[in-house]
Amino acid sequence: MSRSRRHPLSLSALALVAVVLLLLPLIALLVRTPWQRMPALLGSDAVQQALWLSVRCALAATVLSVVLGIPLAWVLARSHLPGRRLLRGLVAVPLVLPPVVGGVALLLAFGRQGVLGPLLVEAGAVPAFTTWGVILAETFVALPFLVLTVEGALSGLARDHEEVAATLGARPLRVFLTVTLPAIWPSVLSGAVLAGARALGEFGATTTFAGSLPGETQTVPLAVYALLQDDPSAAYALSAVLLTVSVAMVLALRSVRR
Amino acid sequence: MRGVAVRAVAAMLLLASCTDTPSPGTPVTVFAAASLRQAFLAEGQAFEATHPGVRVRFSFAGSQVLVAQVKQGAPADVVATADPQSMSSLGDRVLGQPQVLAHNRLAILTATGNPRHIRGLADLPRVRVVLAGPTVPLGKASALALARAGVTVRPRSLEDSATGVITKLRLGEADAGIGYVTDLAGTGLAGLPLPGTTTTLMIGALTASPRAGDFVDFVLSAEGRRILLSFGFR
Numbered sequence: 001m002s003r004s005r006r007h008p009l010s011l012s013a014l015a016l017v018a019v020v021l022l023l024l025p026l027i028a029l030l031v032r033t034p035w036q037r038m039p040a041l042l043g044s045d046a047v048q049q050a051l052w053l054s055v056r057c058a059l060a061a062t063v064l065s066v067v068l069g070i071p072l073a074w075v076l077a078r079s080h081l082p083g084r085r086l087l088r089g090l091v092a093v094p095l096v097l098p099p100v101v102g103g104v105a106l107l108l109a110f111g112r113q114g115v116l117g118p119l120l121v122e123a124g125a126v127p128a129f130t131t132w133g134v135i136l137a138e139t140f141v142a143l144p145f146l147v148l149t150v151e152g153a154l155s156g157l158a159r160d161h162e163e164v165a166a167t168l169g170a171r172p173l174r175v176f177l178t179v180t181l182p183a184i185w186p187s188v189l190s191g192a193v194l195a196g197a198r199a200l201g202e203f204g205a206t207t208t209f210a211g212s213l214p215g216e217t218q219t220v221p222l223a224v225y226a227l228l229q230d231d232p233s234a235a236y237a238l239s240a241v242l243l244t245v246s247v248a249m250v251l252a253l254r255s256v257r258r
Numbered sequence: 259m260r261g262v263a264v265r266a267v268a269a270m271l272l273l274a275s276c277t278d279t280p281s282p283g284t285p286v287t288v289f290a291a292a293s294l295r296q297a298f299l300a301e302g303q304a305f306e307a308t309h310p311g312v313r314v315r316f317s318f319a320g321s322q323v324l325v326a327q328v329k330q331g332a333p334a335d336v337v338a339t340a341d342p343q344s345m346s347s348l349g350d351r352v353l354g355q356p357q358v359l360a361h362n363r364l365a366i367l368t369a370t371g372n373p374r375h376i377r378g379l380a381d382l383p384r385v386r387v388v389l390a391g392p393t394v395p396l397g398k399a400s401a402l403a404l405a406r407a408g409v410t411v412r413p414r415s416l417e418d419s420a421t422g423v424i425t426k427l428r429l430g431e432a433d434a435g436i437g438y439v440t441d442l443a444g445t446g447l448a449g450l451p452l453p454g455t456t457t458t459l460m461i462g463a464l465t466a467s468p469r470a471g472d473f474v475d476f477v478l479s480a481e482g483r484r485i486l487l488s489f490g491f492r
């Protein structure tokens with residue numbers, strides 16, 4: 001009786017179903033990955049091209065997210081801007097928005113026929129279907145992760161150190177850079193890891209807004225999709241690479257939060 | 259601290275600017291129908307071998323996707339579509355007259371050995387079928403063939419390209435599909451060519467770059483034609 005109260009069988013059974021649902025596909029991927037082909041495959045020009053493109057774009061999107069996201073998080077957490085709550089809600093929308101809708105929206109904003117289209121064409125800087133477009137699409141989906149993580153940390157931060165610094169005559173920007181930022185650094189890091197992971201895995205917005213051109217816009221997820229139609233076991237291998245990176249990111253997140 | 263931020267931004271710009279560095283060889287960017295994938299990869303190799311310093315980059319997708327991307331400003335030098343309608347919807351974006359690239363035919367595709375004993379379109383309603391979607395040239399041709407035969411099927415999936423049909427069949431997610439006879443080579447699938455279903459592929463240059471014209475000329479040359487024929491095109 002006391003035993004069953006500690007472990008309600010129905011809950012354990014459902015939890016087991018959840019574990020199988022989450023882990024079986026990942027195990028299946030590892031089982032079917034052609035490990036002996038891995039070195040040759042990873043060394044091939046096409047895969048190298050996709051990997052480096054992915055790394056470059058995800059890194060650029062992460063840096064952009066940090067550079068733009070920290071100020072936005074600060075505005076959301078500290079300013080007295082009217083409509084701040086509404087803005088906080090809107091910033092979270094790309095988190096739940098279907099990525100393909102994000103891609104369509106980006107086209108309508110920054111595409112040739114988009115709202116800023118004529119301006120961008122004039123400037124010769126249309127990002128759609130270029131590597132810049134990939135970075136833009138990835139930043140669009142990744143930025144909210146950083147903003148919300150950092151904003152949470154800022155809201156939870158006691159203000160006394162900042163006030164002391166201000167009393168001692170430090171200007172607001174200096175207080176932010178020398179007192180506030182070091183205090184929330186772990187959150188910035190974990191936000192950056194989350195943003196980077198989301199950027200690295202981006203598919204829907206990228207293929208819609210930037211197309212799928214090897215070396216230019218075909219990142220690893222897009223290459224996986226293309227390979228599935230052509231060389232399925234190569235697609236499994238590349239998927240296993242992304243799975244490994246994801247596991248590494250989860251581990252990184254845990255060590256940052258510890 | 260400010261120095262760190264400045265350096266971070268500088269590093270980012272440097273990083274991003276790397277992406278604009280042209281790799282060795284002038285690229286010619288070819289957008290081609292998914293059904294041309296195998297054949298055009300071979301054409302690309304042969305073209306690069308005879309044109310030193312020129313690199314061919316391919317983007318393969320359903321013709322309707324390629325057309326939409328070109329209209330949105332995607333940087334293609336050459337486009338090859340699976341039907342004349344897709345090509346003509348590009349209007350005067352195509353320089354000069356688009357040309358007939360080759361012909362193809364539809365086929366019922368099944369797993370190796372045709373385990374469900376499919377002998378014609380009339381057998382499709384009793385098995386799991388996957389087709390190309392109604393906006394894909396293959397999908398339009400498939401719908402026409404089914405309508406002519408008076409057969410109605412409820413497909414399990416409507417794929418966005420000819421290769422999507424192949425993928426579902428190779429993964430065993432469907433018993434049969436309608437694809438091209440050229441899809442049979444190298445896929446391990448069995449096929450039943452459908453009589454009277456000839457399709458026409460078109461090719462055209464989108465930019466005045468001499469490389470674009472060179473690639474179109476090469477594919478239409480005797481050498482290029484030989485490669486297309488070796489993959490089952492006509």
